[in-house]
Amino acid sequence: MRLLIYSALASFLFTFKAFAYEQLVLQYAGDIGKYSLGYGKDLTDYYRISFHYGYVPANELQNKIETYTIKNNFSLWSYDYQQYQYTFYTGAALFHVPGNKYKTHEYSSTPDNYYRQSSIRGLVYIGHEMAYNKTNSIYLESGINDVWLINAANNDSVDIQDHVSLALGYNYRF
């Protein structure tokens, strides 16, 4: 899996100019790492794709957590005010945490497909981005992962607000 991701990242970086990245993204939190570094491109006026590598440091209970993410942002509404550009967007992401235990469990004694569990998780979010001169921007996102989206849909007693994950980020456009 990791080889596949690295190959995809490398091809994204070094092939056609049309796919060359034009943005550097730094994000704090948002389910994809305590800190994540990414690069992205606006493929159209309304759609941005970015790839991220996220990292959560080890603590007394766990080893480090690495996360690989593809984010897809869709601009819903934007507004210009002097040198500031304000954009309201929505998005969907897929993220993968490598390691056998994230697919099943550490002992791996179960028969294949017993749990039908994937190490790829989904995330949906809404965000606001404020850019200055279309170069430097900060953004704030509110998202929810697939586990709690499904639980909220299946249970009246699950309050979606209890499971929202916030993200704060900085975007630099080359």
Place this chain on the structure above:
Amino acid sequence: MIYRLIVLILSYFLFNSCGEFRYSPYELVIDNTNYNAKNLNLILQKSVRESAKTDIFKIVVLSDTHDYYDGLEKQISYINKHRTEYDFVIITGDMSNVGLVEEFEATKKRLKKLTLPFITTVGNHDLLIDGRKIYKRVFGEDTYAFEYKNTKFILYNNNNWESPSNIPNIPWLEDQLIKNTNPNLIVLSHVAPNDKDRYSNDEIEYLKSIINFYNVNYYINGHNHNPGASTFGNAVQLTAGASSKEVILEVKVTNFGIEHAFINL
């Protein structure tokens, strides 16, 4: 123009006023609550207080709460409404789906509404990913025994696929059965003792032989989401059923033996 800018800035905070900065759904940040130890202490104190008055008591057994939060809330609401009828609650595992901290927290948040003490053992889903560590911090031990009035309860982890190779710890179970001096004996685990997917015929037959030899009255398990009753050797075998089935399993210990009932909510 300035007004619009103020509205835009305020909308940042309005839309993002809920939620937390979470780093990963797999991150292990969880309080060490050890509910089993605390609640077992309360149960044993009650046993000491009330043993002189009566040996008759009734408990509730729940299981497989998973992400059936609505079902669990209904069960808890029923138990609380009838709290004077019951002494405590046992949950035989699968209190999460994929072993995430947030799932355990959501279950814990609901279980805390119980007005009776509750104790648990661990289910196979609770042991996924880092669930073992989370279970340990939230609930504590998964294998233990205690005596309440005239009954010995033995709870043990029998999730063999998701645990180290010495699980289930049958020598430990047998030792607890040997030590029993009470007239009533109830054994609880998550997986059924006769689960042919997980255990060989020899293992099942050996367990059945010690259940019979030591006169276990009831064997109660979860894992199968449908509630039901059958036998395992000479013991009555009960499957508590999942919270999605909205059923309560009552187990009543009297001076004449043990009875059970499934209550539809």
